[in-house]
Amino acid sequence: MHGYELRKELATKLGTIRAAISYGTLYPTLKRLQTAGWIGEAEAADTEIIPPLTSKRGRVVYKITAEGKERFAELLAQAGPETYDDAGFGVHFAFFSRTDRATRLRILEGRRRRIEERREGLREVLSRASDRLDAYTLELQRHGLDACEREVRWLEELITNERSGRSPAGETPLEDPSPRQDRP
C-alpha cells in the first residue's frame, strides 16, 4: 500500500481506539521502516497506476519484506507493560488473528490485571476521598469505574472463549485473514 491508503486502512481497523495517524508520523515512520529494511518500495508492476508526468513525486507503494514479516510477528507475540495500556492493547488485539492462542491468552490476562488495578484505584478514591471531591468529579469516577467493570467482564468472556477454543462471537479464528481484493 501507499501511505495515504495505509492511513485509511488503519483508521478503520483501529477506529475504536485512536484517531487516524498524523502525516507528521506516517511518512517519517515509513522512511524509518524502509531504512530498517522491514518494508521496501514495490515494483511499478505492483502499483498498476500510470506514473504522473509533471509532479515531483507520485504515490509510493510499499511492500513488507521477509525480515519485516518476521519482526512484525515478534512484536505481536512479545508483551511488555505498555502492551496493557489502552493504546498498546488495542493494537495487539486488532492483530490477534496473526498470533497463536497462548499469546492471546497472555495478553488478555495481562490487560485484565491492568484494568482490575485501575478499578481498585477508583474504588479506593470513591471510598476514601468522596467528601473532598465535588459532585462532578465523583460522577466522572463512577462513570470510569463502570467502564472498568464492563471491560473486565468483556475480557473474561474473551478469555473463556479462548480457553474453550472459540474465537469471539463463537467463530473459529482466522490464522491468516482473507486476501484483500480491492485495488481500484
Add this chain to the structure above:
Amino acid sequence: MHGYELRKELATKLGTIRAAISYGTLYPTLKRLQTAGWIGEAEAADTEIIPPLTSKRGRVVYKITAEGKERFAELLAQAGPETYDDAGFGVHFAFFSRTDRATRLRILEGRRRRIEERREGLREVLSRASDRLDAYTLELQRHGLDACEREVRWLEELITNERSGRSPAGETPLEDPSPRQDRP
C-alpha cells in the same frame, strides 16, 4: 501547592481519564505558568515548612494569581473542537463545578455530538466492512460501539439533570468546592 503535590492531586481527580502527568511536563509547565504571570511562588509563611539547610533547592510552593484565576475561568468556559475529544472533555468535566450551567450544557451537548459521530462511524464500518475484517477486529469495533452507546446515554442523563436544575446524583452543584483543610 508544590509540583509533587499537584501531580498527586491531579492524578486522583483525573484518574479515570489519564495517567499522572509526567515530570518532564510538570516542571516546565509550572515555569511557563509563572513566566506568564498566572501563578507565583507563595510566601514562606504559606509553606509552613523549614527550608532545607544543605540542598540546592527545597520544595517550591506555588499560588495562583488573580490573573491566573481569570484566565482559568476563561479556559473552562470556552470550548473548541479539542474540548470534545476524550482528554479535553475529561478535564473540562472534572472542573464543571467551577462553571455555570450554560457552559456545562454547551460542553455536554458538544461531547454528545462527537460521540454520536464516532458511533455512526463504527456502525458504518460494522455494516460495510464486516466481510473484509477478521473476527477480532470486528469484536473490537463492537466493543467500541457498545461503549459509545453507553456514553451517549450517560451524557443524556447528565443533560436532562442540568436542564432540570439538578447536579449529578441529584445533588445541587457546588459553585465553589469546599476549602481544602489538609496540609500536613
Add this chain to the structure above:
DNA sequence: TGACGATGTATCGGGCCGATACATCGTGGC
C-alpha cells in the same frame, strides 16, 4: 546502621501531533 520507598526538583532525547504547503483528479453547480 543501613536498606528501602516516598518525597521532591530538574533535564534530555525522542516520538507524535497539528498546521501547513503543494499538486492532481473527479464531480457537481452555475
Add this chain to the structure above:
DNA sequence: GCCACGATGTATCGGCCCGATACATCGTCA
C-alpha cells in the same frame, strides 16, 4: 464550458509531552 470544492497524495516544521534518568532528603523498619 468553467470553476470551486473536496478527496487524494507526499512532505516538513515547530512545539508539546512522555519515559528515563539523575540527584537529594526524610521516615521507617529490620
